[in-house]
Every structure is written in structure tokens, then in C-alpha cells.
Amino acid sequence: MKIQMYSWPLTAGLAGLMLAACIEPDPAKPWSTRDQSLTAIDEHRPQRVVRIEESWETSSAEMPKSVSSGMDDSTTETLVEVVETVRPQVVGPVVLSGATPAARATSWLLQAVTYPEAVIRANAFEALEGNPEALYEVAPLGFIDENRGVRFIATMSVGDAGLESLAALIEPLVMDPSDSVRASAIYALQALGQYVDPSPLAGMVFSNSPEIRGNAYLVLGLMGNSTAIPVIKAHLGKGMRLENAMRVRLTELQAAEALVRLGDEDSIEPIRAALFTPVEQGELTVLACDMLGRLGDEQARSMLFRLIVASGNQSRPPEIQMAAAAALFRLGPPLPEQLSTVVLSQVNARDPRRRLQAAAILGIVPGPQALTALEGLLADSEPMVRTAAAGSILSRTDSWGSATAIASD
Numbered sequence: 001m002k003i004q005m006y007s008w009p010l011t012a013g014l015a016g017l018m019l020a021a022c023i024e025p026d027p028a029k030p031w032s033t034r035d036q037s038l039t040a041i042d043e044h045r046p047q048r049v050v051r052i053e054e055s056w057e058t059s060s061a062e063m064p065k066s067v068s069s070g071m072d073d074s075t076t077e078t079l080v081e082v083v084e085t086v087r088p089q090v091v092g093p094v095v096l097s098g099a100t101p102a103a104r105a106t107s108w109l110l111q112a113v114t115y116p117e118a119v120i121r122a123n124a125f126e127a128l129e130g131n132p133e134a135l136y137e138v139a140p141l142g143f144i145d146e147n148r149g150v151r152f153i154a155t156m157s158v159g160d161a162g163l164e165s166l167a168a169l170i171e172p173l174v175m176d177p178s179d180s181v182r183a184s185a186i187y188a189l190q191a192l193g194q195y196v197d198p199s200p201l202a203g204m205v206f207s208n209s210p211e212i213r214g215n216a217y218l219v220l221g222l223m224g225n226s227t228a229i230p231v232i233k234a235h236l237g238k239g240m241r242l243e244n245a246m247r248v249r250l251t252e253l254q255a256a257e258a259l260v261r262l263g264d265e266d267s268i269e270p271i272r273a274a275l276f277t278p279v280e281q282g283e284l285t286v287l288a289c290d291m292l293g294r295l296g297d298e299q300a301r302s303m304l305f306r307l308i309v310a311s312g313n314q315s316r317p318p319e320i321q322m323a324a325a326a327a328l329f330r331l332g333p334p335l336p337e338q339l340s341t342v343v344l345s346q347v348n349a350r351d352p353r354r355r356l357q358a359a360a361i362l363g364i365v366p367g368p369q370a371l372t373a374l375e376g377l378l379a380d381s382e383p384m385v386r387t388a389a390a391g392s393i394l395s396r397t398d399s400w401g402s403a404t405a406i407a408s409d
Contacts, residue, residue, distance in 0.1 A: 094111070096108055096379070100400055100401040101393045101400075102401070105389070108390050109124045109391075112127075112386075118149055118150050121145065122149050122153040123153070125138070125142045125150065125153050125154040126153050127390050128157065130391060130394025132161045136161075136163050139157070139163065139166055143169055148176075155181065155184040155185055155188045156188060158192075159188030159191035163192070166192075167192045167194050170185050170192070173185035174186065179200075179216075180211060180212055183201060183215050184219065186219060187223060201219060205231055205234075208240050210240060210243055217257075217258040221262060222261070225262070226263050229262050232259055232262075236252065237252075246283070253291065256291075261295070271295075272292065272297070272299075275288050275304070279316065282316075282319060282320055285316075289307070289320070290323060296331060300331075304327050304331075307321060308321045308324050319357060322343050322346060322354075322361055324342075325339055325343055325361070326343070329366075340365050340366075340367065340370060343361050343365055344362075347362075352380075352381075355380060355382070355385045356382070359380075359385050360391070362377075362389075362392050363392030364392075368398070370396075371393070371398055374389045374392050374393050374399075378390060
């Protein structure tokens with residue numbers, strides 16, 4: 001479950017599933033903001049992925065968006081939308097300590113969980129799944145965060161990390177004011193082996209809010225109970241008539257992914273079809289790539305490869321090419337030669353959204369060159385890029401060396 005974040009600089013960006021207050025994916029974590037959502041960053045407005053992005057404007061102090069995205073506010077999507085007043089805090093210098101890449105990544109994330117911007121706090125909690133001991137220490141801060149997106153991600157991350165001893169602190173979140181947070185608490189408690197009543201999720205599936213409905217789909221798919229299939233199908237295509245059309249389509253893709261996870265293989269078709277949406281709707285293509293990689297759709301290999309190599313008027317922008325490459329890496333061998341260059345070529349991109357997307361993907365790119373690139377991105381000027389790089393570093397077995405990550409004071 002990850003907050004996967006990427007960014008979509010085309011017409012305004014996107015990204016993945018979303019956090020805009022909530023956040024979402026990595027292969028095993030569709031709720032994440034790291035892979036599934038592209039966080040959009042821009043000089044004047046930090047936006048957020050996957051798993052799990054958001055799009056906000058610091059000027060208006062609102063963040064309504066998704067995990068990985070650079071789209072305009074009207075098309076931003078998010079697992080959980082959030083409106084938050086940016087707290088007037090002064091962020092001090094970034095200090096990275098530790099003898100290994102994993103230790104240095106952890107030192108940044110332990111600073112990031114208290115960062116003024118909610119999207120960064122949320123992504124930091126998700127990234128710390130790669131270091132469960134460190135997550136255990138700071139997760140309680142996420143449970144009481146003022147931003148529901150942060151509460152959502154922190155709770156999902158603890159469930160995925162299997163931190164059973166924190167179950168008692170999650171139980172009160174079943175009564176949280178936010179439906180999305182209640183859904184994450186139900187998921188986490190079940191994942192931690194606790195009894196919890198899942199029936200509230202059925203009502204959330206009928207919500208007219210794309211955020212609530214999408215998160216309910218996500219949780220139902222992850223919980224794996226096939227009896228949820230008719231519940232999800234019963235309201236597909238209904239409701240949400242006043243919502244932005246793009247957000248509705250993104251939510252419908254979340255429903256399709258949940259159905260495939262629950263055993264309805266025919267629901268893979270609308271996800272495959274989304275690979276070939278017009279370039280101006282590239283956020284759909286990016287999300288579809290993420291989903292197909294997570295679902296292990298072998299039949300999508302040729303389609304994903306075509307997105308990378310197409311030329312002329314069929315060529316796709318770097319954001320889509322990177323998303324397709326990430327899906328292929330998740331599918332595993334056989335892989336095209338030099339596939340890693342699709343991602344590595346964007347490490348020094350001028351657009352921070354592309355660096356962010358590259359940082360989120362390099363966690364699954366094998367080889368020392370990818371780790372070296374991540375170490376460089378850990379010192380990036382953009383905190384979102386640093387956070388994505390830190391999460392990718394912790395997910396790699398070659399980043400720990402012979403020492404254990406050490407938290408900085």
C-alpha cells in the first residue's frame with residue numbers, strides 16, 4: 001500500500017491514485033501514493049501519487065489532489081482529498097546522517113513526518129514501511145495528524161508493515177470523522193489480525209464522493225473477500241454525476257483494479273483500454289500502467305513496450321514512458337535492453353515532477369546505477385523528490401550495507 005507519487009507535467013499533470021489528502025502504489029500497495037500517484041510539484045504549488053497524490057496551492061492553502069500528478073486542480077485526483085491550512089513553520093536545513101544509504105534515507109524521513117506540508121508527511125509515513133522499526137516509533141503521530149490524508153496513509157502503512165502492537169492505537173480511527181480514514185482503519189485492523197466489522201465499507205461504495213468511493217474500492221480489493229464483487233458492481237456507473245469527469249474515470253479504474261484483485265479477471269479490460277487514451281488524458285494512462293504492473297498482467301507486456309518505443313505522432317511523453325517502464329520492471333524478465341535508461345534519463349530533469357517520478361520508480365530498477373541515482377536524489381532541492389527517493393532506497397536490499405538504518409536525533 002503505498003503512496004506512490006508521480007507527476008504529470010503535460011497539461012497539468014497527474015498521477016496515480018491519490019492523496020491529495022489521502023495518498024496511494026507499489027506493486028503490493030495500490031493505495032500508495034508512491035507509484036500510483038504522481039505528485040505534482042511546481043514552483044508555486046506543491047502537489048502530490050499513488051501508494052497514494054495531491055494537488056494544492058500554497059497561496060490558497062488548499063490541497064485537493066492526488067498522489068502523483070501535475071494536473072490542474074480540476075483534474076487532480078486523490079485517494080483522499082484534503083483542505084489544509086499550511087502551518088507557518090520555518091523548515092530548517094536538511095541533515096542526513098548515517099553510514100548507509102538506508103540510514104540516510106531514514107534520517108530524512110524522520111524529519112519529513114513533521115514537515116509543514118501534509119503531502120510530504122503522508123509520503124514519509126508510507127516510505128517508512130521500508131524500515132518498520134522507525135515507522136513504529138513515529139506512526140502514532142500520523143494517527144493524530146490534523147490532515148485526514150496523513151491519517152489515512154499512516155494507518156494503511158502500519159497495516160502493511162504488520163505492526164501488530166499498534167493495533168490498539170488504530171482502533172479509535174474506526175470512529176474517525178473521515179470515511180476514508182475509517183476505511184483505512186478497517187483495513188489495517190484486519191491486516192493486523194484484529195476483529196473488525198467491515199460492513200461500513202458497503203455504504204462507502206455508494207458515496208457520491210470520488211475520494212470516499214475510491215478508497216472503499218481500494219480497501220475492499222486489498223482485503224480480498226470475493227463477496228465484495230457484487231457490492232462493487234452494483235453501483236458502477238451510478239452517482240457522482242456532478243463530479244469532474246476525469247476524477248470519475250479514475251475512480252472507475254480503481255473499481256476495476258479492486259474487482260481483478262477479488263477474482264473478476266474480465267475487469268482487466270477497461271484498465272488495458274486506458275493505456276491508449278489521448279495524450280491530454282495521460283493521467284489515465286499512467287494510472288493504468290501502475291495498475292497493470294501491480295496486477296501482474298503478462299498480456300499487457302507488448303502494449304506497455306509500445307508506449308515506450310512508439311515514434312512520430314504516436315510517441316508518448318517521458319511521464320508515460322517511465323510509467324510503462326515501471327510496469328515492465330514489476331512484471332520482471334524478459335525485459336527490453338537498456339530499459340533502465342528510460343528512468344535514469346530523467347534523474348536530472350529540470351522539471352521536478354519528472355525527478356519525483358524517477359525517484360519513485362528507481363526502487364524497483366535493479367543495479368548499482370539506480371542506487372547511485374537515488375542517493376543523488378536524496379539531496380534534491382525539492383522535499384517531495386527527497387521523500388520519494390528515501391522510500392525507494394529503503395525498499396532496496398542493496399541500500400542497507402552491513403549496518404542498520406539509524407534514526408537521526
